[in-house]
Amino acid sequence: MEKNFLQEFIHQVAKENEATIAQEKRRKHFQELGRKGGLKTKENKKLDKVISIRMTNSEYYVLVQKQEKYPLKLSAYIRNVLFEKELKINEFQTDEILLQYGTHFKKITNLLRNREWNVFENKKEILLRIENLIELIHQYLYSKIKKNE
Template sequence: MGKDFLQEFVEQAAKENAENIAQEKRKKHFQELGRKGGVKTKQNEKLDKVISIRMTNSEYEILVQKQEKYPLKLSTYIRNVLFEKELKINEFQTDEVLLQYGSHFKKISNLLRNREWNVFENKKEILLRIENLIELIHQYLYSKIQKNE
């Protein structure tokens, strides 16, 4: 009877130990995946190297004047110029304007659907043209997004 008890105790301890190890592996797995078991976060390349250069005041002023055209930090601007990356920052301003136009056209079409605007005889034609215009704006913006991908 002593051997059976001892053997069962050893087996139960081994089983509990295996469960604890499995639970810790699972916990470490989810810690590795990210918070709450999500997808791994992207690892960005860290900017950890520092280069200092000397330049004259006039050179610095010219550099700052060129950088002020773009909403970038000076270091980011220098890095983009150095590695010949395209500076397409003003391109997104046209997209914002188009999005604003689209939202304004939607508001206009909603106003035209109200009873107060039944005075217009060609109300349906105006609504169709506005909807076509909104669709063209969305198609242009989505095609631009797909080209960038």
């Protein structure tokens, strides 16, 4: 009986000890999170390596002239050229222009649907063509977005 009581006592003490250790681990875990300022963030691709090169003045000015065509810093331009990434800076300007055209065409269709414009005989045909054009613009822009993803 003494052995049974002793085994139960040891078993109970071991459980209590495990519970306190687990509680301390939990507390330390949340303390560590608090020190870090919350949950872990995703690691970004940090530009932490520096490479310096030497070039002549003429090479530097040629590089600067090529870089001035794009609204990028010189280091970003060199990185894009080095890794053969496409420089799609002016692409967004064409997209904005296409979006503006789409909104203007929608305004035109709304005007044509008004009663004042019943003078045109081929009003329905004009509306269909404008709607097809708007649809083509949207398909083009969405296909570019899907390609970039």
